[in-house]
Amino acid sequence: MFQTAVIEAGSKAEFYRQLAQHLEGLLSGETDMIANAANTSALMFQTMPDINWAGFYFLKGDELVLGPFQGKPACVRIAVGRGVCGTAIAQGASILVEDVHAFPGHIACDAASRSELVVPIRSGSDIIGVIDLDSPIPSRFDRDDQAGIERLAEIFTAATSF
Helix, strand or coil, X not given: CCCCCCXXXXXXXXXXXXXXXXXXXXXXXXXXXXXXXXXXXXXXXXXXXXXXXXXXXXXECCEEEEEEEEECCCCCEEECCCHHHHHHHHHCCCEXXXXXXXXXXXXXXXXXXXXXXXXXXXXXXXXXXXXXXXECCCCCCXXXXXXXXXXXXXXXXXXCCC
């Protein structure tokens, strides 16, 4: 079983390389979207330090609908353009938020969350949803985390039938 890695200065790239390798093995041979999202969110939640929510929202029409996740119960529907997740869809880009209280329109599902990283999931040129990570630590996420989670989103998309 993959053990939680301690992320020390300079080792984040190696952590994400190992995490990506483990995710590829975990999703190998499985194409179901729900099963793959469930295992991906569980893997992130169990291996990444200092996070309190890890999961998926999938685009259905003009709103995001909650998918598999790990953490406290969450908002079920988020309009495109609202909150960090909806803004990531509207902008078509990952969003790193160091302090969620400073993000206009942040949707607080868990009052303990202080920082957030949202990465769009793409199928071809279409955005089909997002991976959302929350942390109770301000400024928990950086560009290395963003690149690592963007790689996990690519692995998820490659393995999954939509």
